[in-house]
Structure formats: C-alpha cells, structure tokens
Amino acid sequence: MDNHVYKKVEIIGTSTISSDDAIKNAISRAAKTTHHLRWFEVVETRGSLKDGDVFQWQVTIKLGFTMDDN
Amino acid sequence: MDNHVYKKVEIIGTSTISSDDAIKNAISRAAKTTHHLRWFEVVETRGSLKDGDVFQWQVTIKLGFTMDDN
Amino acid sequence: MDNHVYKKVEIIGTSTISSDDAIKNAISRAAKTTHHLRWFEVVETRGSLKDGDVFQWQVTIKLGFTMDDN
Amino acid sequence: MDNHVYKKVEIIGTSTISSDDAIKNAISRAAKTTHHLRWFEVVETRGSLKDGDVFQWQVTIKLGFTMDDN
Amino acid sequence: MDNHVYKKVEIIGTSTISSDDAIKNAISRAAKTTHHLRWFEVVETRGSLKDGDVFQWQVTIKLGFTMDDN
Amino acid sequence: MDNHVYKKVEIIGTSTISSDDAIKNAISRAAKTTHHLRWFEVVETRGSLKDGDVFQWQVTIKLGFTMDDN
Amino acid sequence: MDNHVYKKVEIIGTSTISSDDAIKNAISRAAKTTHHLRWFEVVETRGSLKDGDVFQWQVTIKLGFTMDDN
Amino acid sequence: MDNHVYKKVEIIGTSTISSDDAIKNAISRAAKTTHHLRWFEVVETRGSLKDGDVFQWQVTIKLGFTMDDN
Amino acid sequence: MDNHVYKKVEIIGTSTISSDDAIKNAISRAAKTTHHLRWFEVVETRGSLKDGDVFQWQVTIKLGFTMDDN
Amino acid sequence: MDNHVYKKVEIIGTSTISSDDAIKNAISRAAKTTHHLRWFEVVETRGSLKDGDVFQWQVTIKLGFTMDDN
Amino acid sequence: MDNHVYKKVEIIGTSTISSDDAIKNAISRAAKTTHHLRWFEVVETRGSLKDGDVFQWQVTIKLGFTMDDN
C-alpha cells in the first residue's frame, strides 16, 4: 500500500442561490486547475446582504487532493 | 474615503423548512428595525427534533451593519 | 418540576443530495434505536468529491436525548 | 407554528458572594429593560482579588430573548 | 501495571438550585447504569430563565469511567 | 460596594492609517452614543488591499460599559 | 450508493511505552465490543509522571464506526 | 501614570465542598508566596468521582499579579 | 452578477520596525507573484527577541485573492 | 538584516508505521517540489483502522518555507 | 547539537502610547529578571478607556526563554 501525501487549499465559493451551491461553485472552479480532488471541509459560512435578504452566500472550504508523485 | 464603523449583533433565526431558510428569517426580522445591514456570519447550526425528524432549524448568525454617523 | 438528565452522542450522517439531508439521515437512523431525541447541534460539515463535484455530504452532529429514569 | 427570532446580548454580572450569584445579578439587571428573556450561556468566569481572597466574582454570560414581532 | 482504557460520555445535568447541583444530578443519574465512574469535566454551563431569574441550571459535563476488560 | 453589571457590544473600526487607529475610530464613534465605556478587547484584525498595499485596516473589538441602574 | 451513518465515541488509551502505543491499546480494547471501526482522531495527549520521567502515556481519541442498519 | 507589568500563573485548586471553594483554596495557597494578586480567570472545572458523587472539585485558574519594579 | 471564487494563502511577514509593517511586507512580497489581492486576516503575531527588546516582528496573515476564470 | 517573508502550506502525510513517520513522509514529498523548507507544525493526527488495529497513520501538518525574492 | 529546553511565561505589558509599545514594556520588564529571552507570542490585546479614547493598551504575551542547564 502506498503512503500517499495530500495537500489542502483554502477556497471561498459564492452563490446567489444557497450555501450548498456556494460550496459546489468553489469545487467546480478548483477542479479546472487541480486534479485528484478528494474531499472538502467547511470552514466558515457567511454572506453579503441587500434589501433585508441574502444577496450572496460565501462559504470558505478546505479542499484536499492527492499530490502526484512526479 | 470615510472610515466607517460597523456593529455586529447576534441573532437566532428559526425555520421548519431548512437551515438556509432559518438564516433568511433572522435577516428578514432584523431588517425591520435595523438599517444598513451589510453581511452575516454563521455562528452555530442546531435544531429541535420530533418523531425522529428535524422539527425546527435554529441558526445563530452575527449580523454586521453600518453605524450612522449622527 | 423534574431535573431531567440528558445525554449527547456524536453521529455522522451522509447524503448524496444536500447537507441538510445528511443531517436528516443521521437523525432518522438514530431514532431507530434511541428514544426521546430532543435536539441536534452541527459539529462539522465535510464531504467526498468525484469528477469535480460533491459526491457525498458528511455532516457530524451531536444528538441530545432525555435519559429515562429507570 | 411561528418561526420566532431570538437575539443574544453579552452581559457581565458581579457579586461578592458567589459565581452563581454574579449570574443572577446580571439576569436581574437585564430583566429591568429587556422582556422575554429565555436562556443564558456562561462565557467566562473571573474575578478580582483582595487580601488573598476573592473580592468580586465577575461572570460573563450571553442572554437570549425573543424579539417581538412589532 | 495495567494499561487501563477509559471512555468518556457527554451528559447534561439540570437543577433548579445551583450549577454545582446540576453537575451532581448528572453524575447521580449516570451512576445508576455506569460503573467505575472516575472523573468529570465541565463542558458548558447554561440555563433557562423565568420572571427575570434562573429557572433551571443546565450543565454539560463529560464523564470518564474505566472500561471493564471482559 | 455595588455589584455593577456591564454590557459588551461588538464594533468594527476602520482606518487607512494603522491597526491601532482603527481601534481608536471604533471607540470614538461608540462614545457618541454610549456612556460609561470602560474597556475594549480585540477580536479580529483584517483589512482590504489595493495595489499591493493595505488600503483599509478593519479591527473588530468588543466594548465593555457599565449599565446605568435606572 | 448507501448513505451510511457513523458514530463516534471518545476513548482514552494508556501505555507505559509510547504515545502511539496508547492509541493502539485504546483501539484494541474498543474492537472487542464494537464492530466496523473505521477511523480515529487524536483529541489530547497527556500522561502521568514518576521520578522525572513519563510513567504512563494517556491519549484521548475519538473512534468512528459504521452503525449497522438493523 | 505607571505602565505596570503583570504576570499570570496557572494554578489548580481542589475542594471537597464546591467549585467556588476550590478557586478560593487555590488563591489562598498562592497568596502565601505571591504578593500583589489582582485577578483570576477560570480555565477549566473538573473533578474526581467516588460512589456516584463528586469526591473532589478541581478548578484550574490563571492568577494575575503585579510585577514589582525592583 | 458573477459568482467569483477566492483563494486564501497563509504568509508570514517580518519587520524590525512594527507589527503593522510586518503585515505590509508580507503583502508587498505576495503582490509580486499574485494578482487580484483583495483582503488579509491576521492569524498570529509573534517575534524574536534580542537584548531585552523586540528584534523582529513576525505576523502570520491569510491573504485572499480572486481566482481568474481561465 | 533582511525581512524575509515565509509561506505556509497544509499537507497530510500517511504511514503504516507510526505518527512520526507520517510526518516525515509528508516533509519528504514536499521537499521534492518546494525549496527552503524551514519548520512544520502538527495540526491534526488521525488514522484509518482495520481488524482492530491502526491501518494507516494520517498526520496533517503545516510546512513553512522562505519565499525567494525573485 | 544540544537539545535545549525552553520555558514560556505569560506577561501583560501596558502602555499609554500603542499596542506595540505595550509589548515592548512587557519584554523590557521581564528582561530585568529573566535571561536568554528568545521569542514572544501575542495572546490577547485589550485596554482601558477614558473620555472616549484608549487610556491604556494592555497586551498579554507569552515569553519564551532558554532554561540554563545548571
């Protein structure tokens, strides 16, 4: 069995729809440039307001991925 | 550029629908009496249970708003 | 008035649908073997990834219930 | 069922008698100007000293109360 | 010397008298069904309010006990 | 000796000059509407950036003040 | 794909040999009565002392396991 | 006005009577060898158990005192 | 409105002058290789000592920047 | 004296041998692509289990390194 | 290479000038009685207020120094 090494990066996704959607947007963007994404951990949920309602959900996550061995 | 000063208050919103909806209810209620709401931060998510299901979502948030200068 | 005593257990629910659904799955499973469930508190939200999207939401909650007095 | 909204404020009660009494003093003072007080959470317990003994207990609590809907 | 293994459970005791009494009630109840209780750690102190006074002290503790080796 | 009761509010001061100046601005603004300010505690220091330099310091503090007894 | 539900319990393992060994002892003991153990998380490392040396390593871990669906 | 410098030390007081009494015992003992004690902060409350009751309260506090300038 | 995605990196700036200057040095260095810097958050302030004085301020910050969409 | 700037990255090393070995594996892998590694800080220790024993140690560390000035 | 052992003590420095100056005052005072001071870590920044302005900055730091081997 290989002793894989993983790296975590911290990303903030945003969405006007929902907190879950903000997470998905962050992952979707990161997947364009980072391979082997394995898991995420929610660090913080916040958002901006406008006219007494949520304008934009902003969710900070950590993304874990396998480091290639070459 | 003005050096605005902001204040944060801690509010708990509730909802029988979803955690996001509990946040929206808190903001909606606060907007009736507080102007210049700018952002929110989720502090804690919890809820009451009934018959093996979520009865009510309870989300504690901090609400940030601009303090008027007069 | 009785001085009830409560116990908390830590459970991780999973779902391919949403973070709220992962919480509901944890509660639904716990309700099969634990009575008098009263409240939950979200401890951590994370998940596994696949093809640049959320594959499974994993939410850790604490579940509070009344301890029977016999 | 109504989706009540609650607010939390942070108060420090003091007492020369005991830590529990400092909490009671904070609640008693807050009750003069705030209605619908529902619960408290202890945030910090400290105190001042004099002649090798506790001079004054100082307990910081958060007080939760229902926001009226008008 | 034996390498004992211990387990911790999380319990909430309540009391209308004092915070210390709430802890004692939690321990007393747990002792009915759990043997070899060794120590406790206070996790959180809170309570419900009524008429501007503490109605019920609610103290969350962790209870440590020796796991029998059979 | 009186058993004073204190309240804490959370304020964010900003400044284009320094982190200490952001704290002073928050206190100066709060003093316009709140009497008997006694102490502050720094909660978080952050800021916005522009052209590779700090544009605005933003310091969150808690402000403690004596509650009048009438 | 099944939406498994997991439970976490808190255990303290002890050892006169090393901190890693204390963890192994906790897991070994728990495995006698709990099936489907999947992972552990170290919560705290401490120990007792005697004659200026470590007498016993004491490591608190959380143990995660799959809850059977029947 | 002098710019005093203070030092904090961490002490655990014990008592068979109450949590408040454990704090008083810690302060009383420290006062024998440390002058100019000014304040304390509770860090942790725990205790040992015997026969389903609290055997000994153990409260960790930090003690602040003025450093003499000579 | 675009749903921007942001990334945070952790940097330690140093300075022999002041804590604020250490932050500015970190930002200035990061700006050479990272575009679209938007905000910073102070994580930790520490420093090395020499001859009873601060020799070097060392401030850890998180730097947030917009991820380009290509 | 130069005011160096440092960066921290978060890595998870794994090992079937020991927790210390998992740390060494993470550092060894990172050293292949990152120069000027200076220090590490342990963030979390966990692992996967199999047949009542540790299968793989997983240690999350932060790695600090000097940023080259060109 | 020697395996040095270090000790940390917790000190509060005060200043009417700035937060950085309060740190310097704490270090300056500690250097009178403690040799081999190596580093400091800021634990908390607070202060007393007077007439709507900062009266005294109070910064708690931990001071690390080498323990002599005799």
Added chain:
Amino acid sequence: MDNHVYKKVEIIGTSTISSDDAIKNAISRAAKTTHHLRWFEVVETRGSLKDGDVFQWQVTIKLGFTMDDN
C-alpha cells in the same frame, strides 16, 4: 483528605530523535529544579527542518506539580 493545590508551567522540549523523546527531555530537565511533578499535557508539536527531513522535534507541554505547603 487534603485539598492539594497544583501549579502548571509551560515547557518546550527538543529532540533530534522523536516527538516522544522531546517530551521526555523537557520532563527530565524540569525535574532537576522542580519536585513533585505529577502529569503533563501536550500543547503543540512542531519542529525545524533540514535537507527535506526533520532536524529537531519541538514539543510544548504543560507540566503539573504539587505545591508544597510551606
């Protein structure tokens, strides 16, 4: 039964061999000047790096000891 009072001090042990050895070195050094050492708690594990390997393990612990009553 005596109500003993304990004190905790914060020490950093170092070792080129292992994290456990760094703890033992700290205890061994402290035992030269402090009697009645009873327990330790690990606060932080870190280390310096050299040539892509751990150069020195640095473990911060708190050491508890009984205060003599004279």
